[in-house]
Structure formats: structure tokens, C-alpha cells
Amino acid sequence: MKKIGITETILRDGHQSLIATRMTTEEMLPALELMDNVGYNAIECWGGATFDVCMRFLKEDPWDRLRKIRASVKNTKLQMLLRGQNLLGYKNYADDVVEYFVKKSIANGIDIIRIFDALNDFRNIETAIDACKKEGGHAQATICYTTSPVHTIDGFVEDAKRLKNMGADSLCIKDMAGILLPYTAYDLIKRIKEEVDLPIELHTHYTAGTGSMTYLKAVESGCDILDTALTPFALGTSQPATESIVATLSGTEFDTGLDLSKLGEISNYFSTVKEKYIKNGTLDSKVMSPDANVLIYQVPGGMLSNLVSQLKQQNAMDKYKEVLEEVPRVREDMGFPPLVTPSSQIIGTQAVLNVIMGERYKMVTKETKALVRGEYGKTPKPISDEIIEKILGSKEEVITCRPANRIMPELDNMRKEMNGYFEQDEDVLSYALFPGVATEFFKYRQAEKYGIESDFTDFENKVTIV
Numbered sequence: 331m332k333k334i335g336i337t338e339t340i341l342r343d344g345h346q347s348l349i350a351t352r353m354t355t356e357e358m359l360p361a362l363e364l365m366d367n368v369g370y371n372a373i374e375c376w377g378g379a380t381f382d383v384c385m386r387f388l389k390e391d392p393w394d395r396l397r398k399i400r401a402s403v404k405n406t407k408l409q410m411l412l413r414g415q416n417l418l419g420y421k422n423y424a425d426d427v428v429e430y431f432v433k434k435s436i437a438n439g440i441d442i443i444r445i446f447d448a449l450n451d452f453r454n455i456e457t458a459i460d461a462c463k464k465e466g467g468h469a470q471a472t473i474c475y476t477t478s479p480v481h482t483i484d485g486f487v488e489d490a491k492r493l494k495n496m497g498a499d500s501l502c503i504k505d506m507a508g509i510l511l512p513y514t515a516y517d518l519i520k521r522i523k524e525e526v527d528l529p530i531e532l533h534t535h536y537t538a539g540t541g542s543m544t545y546l547k548a549v550e551s552g553c554d555i556l557d558t559a560l561t562p563f564a565l566g567t568s569q570p571a572t573e574s575i576v577a578t579l580s581g582t583e584f585d586t587g588l589d590l591s592k593l594g595e596i597s598n599y600f601s602t603v604k605e606k607y608i609k610n611g612t613l614d615s616k617v618m619s620p621d622a623n624v625l626i627y628q629v630p631g632g633m634l635s636n637l638v639s640q641l642k643q644q645n646a647m648d649k650y651k652e653v654l655e656e657v658p659r660v661r662e663d664m665g666f667p668p669l670v671t672p673s674s675q676i677i678g679t680q681a682v683l684n685v686i687m688g689e690r691y692k693m694v695t696k697e698t699k700a701l702v703r704g705e706y707g708k709t710p711k712p713i714s715d716e717i718i719e720k721i722l723g724s725k726e727e728v729i730t731c732r733p734a735n736r737i738m739p740e741l742d743n744m745r746k747e748m749n750g751y752f753e754q755d756e757d758v759l760s761y762a763l764f765p766g767v768a769t770e771f772f773k774y775r776q777a778e779k780y781g782i783e784s785d786f787t788d789f790e791n792k793v794t795i796v
Contacts, residue, residue: 334584335371335555336576337409337531339569340600341399342374344559347535347568348617349607351383355395357603362402364596369588370406371555372442375399376435377410381418382764385771393438393756400439407441407468413671414447414455415734419763420672422705422733424740425457427762432461434756444502446472448673451707452492453732463497470531471498475505475518476628478666480711483518490526500529500555505544506670507630508537508567512547523552531555534569537630539620541570542578549584560593562600566618567630573597627654628661633674640682649685656681663717664701665709676701694721704729751776 345353358375365373376396384392400408415422417431435443443462447454450473462469471493473486490501503510503518510518510532519530532548532555534541545556557569564571576588607613624630629637637654641647657669660681667673676697684690700706702713702721708730718728729736744762751757751772760768776782 331583331585334549334553334579334586335531336572336586336588337372337374337555337557338365338368338370338560338572339374339557340560340563340572342376342378342380342411343533343557344563344568346379348563348566349612351379352387352607352612353603354388355384355390355398358395359398359402361596361599362399364592364599366403366406368406368592368596372407372409373399373403374409374411374444374557375403376408376440377412377418377444379418381760382767385760385764386767389771389774391771391775392760393434393754396435396438396440408439409442409444409470410435410440412443412445412458414445414458416448416454416672417763420675421700422454422737423762424737425734426739426741427744427759428457428734429461430741431759431762432458432467433465434759436462436465436467438756440467442468442470444470444472444504446474446502446504446670447707448474448670449667449707449709450474450489452489452496454707454734456496456732457734459497463499468499469497470500470502471496472502472504474668474670475503475510476507476666476668477509478661478710480666483514483521486518487521487525490522490528494526494528498528500531501526502531502533504670505532505534506668506674507624507628508535508541509625509628510534510544511540511625512543515544515553516547516551518551519548519553520551529554531557533557535567535630536565536570537567537620537624538622542574545570545575546578549579560597560600562597562604566620623654627657628669629654629657629678630669630674633669633678636675637678637682640679644682644686646686652685653681656685660684663713664698665711665713667701667709672697673701673706691720702728705733707733748772 341358345351381392384390384395415428417423417428445455445458455471459469459471473489493501522530530553532545532553534544556575558572558575559569561571561573573590573593576586576590576593579586641650641653657677660677661667664677669677679695680698683693687693699721702718703726740762741758745758748758748761751769
């Protein structure tokens with residue numbers, strides 16, 4: 331009998347996928363002791379978009395959130411999502427920032443760090459893996475799943491071998507768009523298990539309506555751990571539902587060992603939290619309906635909402651279908667990157683510009699230029715000389731080394747820039763990732779501490795977070 335582990339995502343990806351990461355720490359706290367006694371493999375509670383949103387929109391310190399969760403969760407491992415050299419931001423940071431961020435994440439309570447790179451350029455996750463191992467954390471190295479003429483099962487198997495050689499403690503197959511179909515999942519995981527002796531965790535989204543079937547075939551092929559979300563924040567663009575998967579596997583050789591009555595008690599609590607977000611309009615019914623178009627366009631839920639927002643701002647919703655059709659073309663031009671933060675935002679925004687301007691690449695974002703220049707790393711397929719010249723001109727040099735090799739150490743300079751807002755060691759990391767947002771948050775924090783009126787205002791986030 332093989333017990334399947336369940337990683338609960340309701341405190342991170344569940345609400346990130348459905349309500350733009352707006353669940354507050356205070357809303358989480360009443361459920362933590364119950365969650366700690368379920369027997370989860372891990373609780374994913376930090377990283378991804380939570381860091382940015384805590385400061386930008388919720389007026390919370392993300393480090394304080396982590397410490398509070400750790401204080402209540404004494405028996406279960408805490409897990410976070412880290413974008414490799416991007417950390418929790420949208421560009422590459424210097425190695426000293428990456429190393430210090432990982433050190434402080436583990437010191438404040440994280441046990442497992444899931445580390446990925448949007449391009450599957452594993453040079454961009456080496457520093458984070460090494461830092462995690464050095465600090466005694468569990469380094470879960472990640473393959474971002476996607477489909478294209480250059481992505482094959484053989485290639486993903488080679489990726490898995492390479493990640494093991496880099497020191498990974500476990501592997502994650504991250505299907506951020508929900509496009510990994512059941513029989514493909516079976517073949518992919520079976521092949522990896524035959525050649526790589528590491529635990530495999532599968533992460534998918536229910537966007538296309540196939541997530542639960544994919545999990546069932548994955549388990550049959552040897553998958554060890556599944557990411558699920560409790561029912562109130564499951565399905566739609568979130569993960570398959572924890573209770574449904576637990577019930578399906580109950581009494582089989584893959585029994586999770588989790589108690590449905592305990593899960594039901596926690597779900598009842600989060601149902602009351604969900605009601606608030608339905609009433610205030612944060613939970614849009616659109617994100618709850620399966621959309622098989624994701625299998626054609628590979629547009630993850632968060633990226634889709636960003637496209638709609640951009641088109642509405644331009645009064646161009648009539649161009650919606652044209653933009654969806656343009657996304658795969660831009661992705662091909664950019665070397666078939668997986669569509670996950672930050673590449674999803676770069677490709678999506680460029681597709682919108684191409685359609686609205688009526689001419690492809692007439693206007694090009696600085697992020698598109700950076701991607702073509704190699705600032706994010708090596709794309710799965712080399713970008714053609716024609717596209718490089720169209721976007722950069724003929725004189726610009728394309729970066730071929732690990733991008734972070736070109737970034738000088740940053741921490742000392744950032745400490746000097748903080749102008750007296752420093753209250754804890756971790757503040758320099760908040761500032762390093764989001765200088766403007768962090769500064770405004772520090773001002774708000776000081777005003778609250780000393781009873782001064784604050785002019786804190788929410789910042790318009792220029793990048794939709796997925």
C-alpha cells in the first residue's frame with residue numbers, strides 16, 4: 331500500500347487563484363490549529379503572490395504572517411513557492427539577495443521551498459537550491475509543464491535527471507495552466523519514476539475541468555504527493571478539491587489517511603470566509619467555470635484576467651478573441667516559454683499591444699525586450715534572428731551567460747537606501763523586492779505604531795500575479 335501525500339494550498343494558491351490572494355492573516359488564524367491536526371504532507375502558505383499583496387493591498391507584513399502561521403502550526407511542514415532568481419518579484423536579483431531571502435524564509439518557519447524558473451532555465455534556480463540546502467530546508471526543484479513543438483516527455487525526463495544532480499530533495503511537476511491531461515500525466519510521471527529516484531509532487535489547476543482525472547492517473551503512475559485546495563477555494567482556476575481527492579482514494583492502495591470529517595470542519599470555516607469575497611465582488615463567477623480554451627491557448631487563469639483588464643482599459647473587449655489567438659504566436663516568437671509568472675505577463679501584454687496597435691511589435695514593452703535580450707535566461711527554443719532584430723535592432727548584444735552573473739551584490743546598498751524605516755532584518759528583503767511598495771508600507775507601519783495619520787494608498791499593481 332502506498333500512502334499518497336496531500337499538500338493543502340488554500341492558504342496560498344487556492345485564494346491566489348480565485349480571489350487575487352486577498353485572504354488576510356486574521357482570516358487564516360482560526361483554522362490553523364485544525365489544519366495542523368489533519369496529517370497533511372505540507373501546508374502551502376507563503377510565497378507566490380502573497381508577499382507582494384500583503385504589503386501592497388492588505389497593509390500586512392508578510393514576514394509577520396509567516397511567523398504567526400508557524401506559531402500555530404507545530405506539527406505540519408510549511409511550504410512556499412519561490413521563483414528562483416526572481417524570488418517573489420518579477421526580475422532577477424543578485425545572489426546575495428537570493429541567499430539571504432532563503433535564509434530568512436527558513437529562519438521564520440518555512441520547511442519546504444518549491445523553486446522554479448519560468449523558462450525552465452535551471453541556471454536560475456541553482457543559487458536558491460544551494461541556499462536552501464545550506465540552511466537545512468527541503469529543496470523541491472520544479473519542472474514547469476507546458477506543450478510546444480520543442481517540449482517532449484524525453485526532454486522533461488532529462489530535466490528531472492539534471493535537477494536531481496543539482497541536489498533536489500524532491501521534484502514538482504508544476505502545471506500552472508491546467509493543461510496536463512490524464513494519460514500524458516501517467517506517461518510523464520511513469521518515465522520520470524523509472525529514471526529518477528526522488529519523490530514527485532504534482533501541481534495542477536482545474537481550469538480545463540480535467541484536474542481530478544489527471545491526479546488519478548498520476549497516482550496510478552507512481553506520483554507521491556498531490557496539491558489540492560479545500561472545497562471553498564478549489565476548482566475553477568484553483569486546484570482540485572482536497573475532500574474529493576481524499577474520498578476518491580479512500581480505501582484503495584493509495585489511501586491518503588486523511589479524515590473527511592476533520593476536513594469538513596475546516597471547509598465549513600472557510601465557507602464563511604468565502605462568503606465575504608462573494609459579497610464584495612472579489613470572487614468573480616467566471617473563475618469558477620471550467621474553460622477548455624486553456625487547452626488551445628494555454629492562458630492560465632490569472633493571465634486571462636490580466637488580458638481582460640488590459641482590454642477593458644483600452645475599450646477594446648471586441649478584440650478579446652484576436653488577443654487569445656495572438657498569444658500562441660507571440661509565445662512562438664519568444665521561443666516557446668511556459669506561461670507562468672513573469673513570462674505569462676510579458677507574452678500576454680505584448681499580444682494585447684500587437685492587436686491594439688494593428689501591427690505586430692510596433693510597440694514593444696521593456697519586459698519583452700528584456701526577454702529577447704536574455705535577461706530572464708535561455709528560452710526553450712532560440713529566438714530567431716529576425717525577431718531579435720525587429721525587437722532589439724541589429725546592434726544590441728544578447729546575453730548568453732546566467733543572467734545573475736551580471737548583477738553585483740545589492741544588499742548593502744539597499745540597507746543604505748532605506749532611510750530609517752528599518753525595524754527588522756527582513757525589511758531589507760521586502761525593500762529589495764518591491765522598493766516603492768515596501769517604502770509606502772513602512773510609512774504606514776510607522777504611522778500605526780506612533781498613532782500618526784497615514785496617507786497609505788493601495789498601489790495599482792502593474793503586473794497581474796498568477
